Amino acid sequence: MFSKIQIFILGVFAILVLAACSAEGASDTTDLEETEGEGSSESVKIVLNWFAKAQHGGVYAAKEKGFFEENGLDVTIEPGGPQVSSIQMVASGSSEFGLAHGDQLVMARNEGIEVVAVAATMQGSPQALMFHEGHGIEEFEEMNGRKAYIEPGIVYWQYLNNQYNLEEVQELSYSGQHTNFMSEPESISQSFVTSEPYFLGEEGIETETKLISDAGYDPYNIVLFVTKEYLEENKETVQQMVSAYVEGWDYYKESPDEITEIVHNATEDISLEALQFEQQTQEEFIYGGDAAENGVGYMTEERWSTLIDQLYELDLLDEKFGANEMFTTEFLPQ
Numbered sequence: 001m002f003s004k005i006q007i008f009i010l011g012v013f014a015i016l017v018l019a020a021c022s023a024e025g026a027s028d029t030t031d032l033e034e035t036e037g038e039g040s041s042e043s044v045k046i047v048l049n050w051f052a053k054a055q056h057g058g059v060y061a062a063k064e065k066g067f068f069e070e071n072g073l074d075v076t077i078e079p080g081g082p083q084v085s086s087i088q089m090v091a092s093g094s095s096e097f098g099l100a101h102g103d104q105l106v107m108a109r110n111e112g113i114e115v116v117a118v119a120a121t122m123q124g125s126p127q128a129l130m131f132h133e134g135h136g137i138e139e140f141e142e143m144n145g146r147k148a149y150i151e152p153g154i155v156y157w158q159y160l161n162n163q164y165n166l167e168e169v170q171e172l173s174y175s176g177q178h179t180n181f182m183s184e185p186e187s188i189s190q191s192f193v194t195s196e197p198y199f200l201g202e203e204g205i206e207t208e209t210k211l212i213s214d215a216g217y218d219p220y221n222i223v224l225f226v227t228k229e230y231l232e233e234n235k236e237t238v239q240q241m242v243s244a245y246v247e248g249w250d251y252y253k254e255s256p257d258e259i260t261e262i263v264h265n266a267t268e269d270i271s272l273e274a275l276q277f278e279q280q281t282q283e284e285f286i287y288g289g290d291a292a293e294n295g296v297g298y299m300t301e302e303r304w305s306t307l308i309d310q311l312y313e314l315d316l317l318d319e320k321f322g323a324n325e326m327f328t329t330e331f332l333p334q
Contacts, residue, residue, distance in 0.1 A: 040072075041069060041072055041073055041074040042072060042073055042074065042237055042240075043073075043074045043075075043076070044073055044074070044075055044076070044096040044097060044237065044241065045075070045076040045077075045078055045094075045095040045096055045097070046059060046075060046076070046077055046078070046095065046096070046097040046098065046099070046224075046241075047078045047079075047080060047084065047086045047089045047090065047095040047097070047098045047099070048077065048078065048079050048080040048086065048099050049080050049086050049098075049099040049100050049101070049222060050079070050080045050081065051079050051080065051081055051267055051269065051270070052077075052079050052263050052266040052267040053195075053263065053267070053270065053275065053278060054194075054260055054263055054275045054276075054278035054279040054282060055121070055122070055194070055221075055222050055278065055282060056077075056099070056222075056263065057248075057249070057252040057256065057259045057260065057263055057279070058121065058245060058246075058248035058249030058251075058252050058296070059077055059099075059245070059248060060077070060248070060259055060262050060263050060266065061247075061248035061249070061251045061252045061255075061259045061262075062075070062244045062245060062247060062248030062251075063075060063077060063248075064259070064262050065247075065248070065251055067243075067244040067247040067248055067251070068241075068244045070244070071240040071241070071243050071244040072240050073237070073240050073241060073244060075241075075244075077266075078095065079266075079267075080099075086098035086099055086100050087100055087104060087105070087108045087113060087115065087225075090115065090225065090226065090227060090230075091108075091113045091115070091227060096226065096230060096234075096237070096241075097224060097225070097226055097241055098224075098225055098226075099121070099222050099223065099224060099225075100223055100225060101125070101219055101220070101221050101222070101223065102117070102120070102219035102220035102221065102223055102304070102307055103155050103219040103307060103311065105117055105223060105225055105326065106219075106304075106307055106308055106311055106317070106326065107155075107311070107316065107317075109321065109325070109326060110311075110316070110317045110318055113227075114227060114228040114229070115225045115226070115227055115228070115326075116225060116226055116227070116228050116231050116325075116326065116327060116328060117220070117223045117224070117225045117299065117304075117326060117327035117328075118224050118225060118226060118231070118238060118241075118242050118297075118327070118328060118331050118332075119223070119224040119242050119245055119246065119296070119297030119299075119331070119332060120220035120221075120222075120223050120224075120297055120298065120299045121220075121221065121222035121223065121224065121249065121286060121296070121297070122220060122221035122222050122282070122285040122286055123220065123285060123286070123288060123289030123290055123291050123298070124211075124213055124218050124221070124284075124285050124288075124289055125211075125212060125213055125217075125218050125219055125220075125221045125285075126192045126193045126194045126211075126221065126281070126282065126285055127156060127190070127191075127192060127211070127212045127213075127221075128190075128191050128192065128193045128209040128210055128211045128212060129143075129148075129188050129189070129190065129191070129209065129210050129212070130181075130188065130189045130190070130191035130196055130197065130200070130207050130208070130209050131188060131207060131208045131209070131210070132185045132186075132187075132205065132206075132207060132208075133206035133207055133208055134208075135185055135186055135208075136208035136209075136210060137210060140160055140163070140164045140166070140210075140214075140215055141164050141165060141166070143166060143169050143188055144165070144166060144167070144168035144169055145168050145169075146169060146170065146186050146187060146188055147169075147170045147172055147180075147184060147186070147187040147188065148169050148170065148171055148172065148187070148188040148189070148190075149172050149173070149174040149175075149178075149180065149181055149187065149188065149189040149190065150171055150172070150173075150174050150190050151173070151174045151190060152173055154190065155217075155311070155314070155316065156212045156215075156217050157171075157190075158314050158316075159212075159215065159217045159310060159314060160212070160215055160217075162313070162314055163215055163216070164215075169188075174189065174190050178196070178199075178200060178203075178205075182200070182203060182205050191207075191209060193209050193211065193281055194277070194278040194281045194282045194285075195274070195277070195278055197209060198273075198274050198277040198278075199274065216310075217310060218303075219307050220299060220303065221285070224241075224242070224245055224297070226238060231328075238331055239331045242297070242331035242332060243331070243333070245297070246295065246296050246297050246332065246333060249286065249296040249297070250296060253283075253286075253287055253296075256279050256283075257276075257279075260272070260275050260276055260279045263275055295332065295333055297329075297332050298329065298332065299327050299329055301323045301324060301327075302323075304323035304326050304327055305323040308320055308321065308323060308326070
């Protein structure tokens with residue numbers, strides 16, 4: 001028979017053993033949860049500025065080669081299009097990341113949408129005016145007396161009109177079709193040097209182009225951006241995205257044909273040959289300029305300040321704001 005004291009001591013010992021087992025079990029569970037957490041990926045979306053094209057090669061490279069996954073992200077790529085506004089989607093929270101041109105982001109900021117650029121894909125703009133071969137110009141003023149097919153409200157045309165005396169240009173609405181341009185050797189059409197010259201060449205029309213940047217208007221193109229609020233609350237995720245994004249573009253530089261094939265699989269409306277033309281003609285815009293020395297995605301305060309000043313002078317901004325409100329390079333590789 002056990003004495004009352006012995007029974008008491010045994011009871012205390014049992015309680016201590018149970019407590020120790022419970023603590024060890026809790027520790028094991030915590031360790032398991034931490035291990036599972038370390039291996040999980042955060043789901044985010046990036047909306048493109050247009051349908052899948054070679055200009056998005058770095059995004060598809062990051063997805064295909066696992067750079068997003070290696071950086072802890074499960075990324076959904078959503079194509080853009082004429083009815084899709086990447087800025088509105090990011091502003092509404094339906095997408096965490098988006099791609100847009102620099103002047104579009106400045107205009108959005110003016111409208112009260114606080115977006116922040118975190119990487120610039122293209123150091124320069126491939127936007128250009130297109131002419132029939134042998135009917136090009138040396139100076140922008142030489143367009144006077146000709147027809148020009150231009151999208152209504154496009155910012156760079158307002159800039160050209162402000163810089164040069166183009167009152168004698170017959171401005172006609174650009175519809176995305178080139179039927180009239182093709183039959184009018186003296187006419188002018190807006191274009192991207194990375195696409196329209198190829199399509200016209202397929203129709204037997206040889207062309208020349210003059211970059212808009214020759215006039216001094218040269219915003220960053222295909223810019224990766226987020227909202228200011230998202231950036232402040234999710235810096236680690238933004239760092240993961242930017243790191244993978246840059247890795248994707250670095251890989252694309254070394255293996256462009258491989259990734260262009262992947263982009264082609266993601267789009268039904270553009271031929272592989274057209275994507276390869278874009279792949280080749282966009283190279284200098286992405287990897288040249290400041291990116292040649294500082295890497296893909298690089299941006300400067302001077303470039304953003306110049307763009308803000310230009311848009312303000314066109315009365316497209318209510319007031320000027322600091323360029324450092326528009327962009328950050330803190331997430332780019334140093």
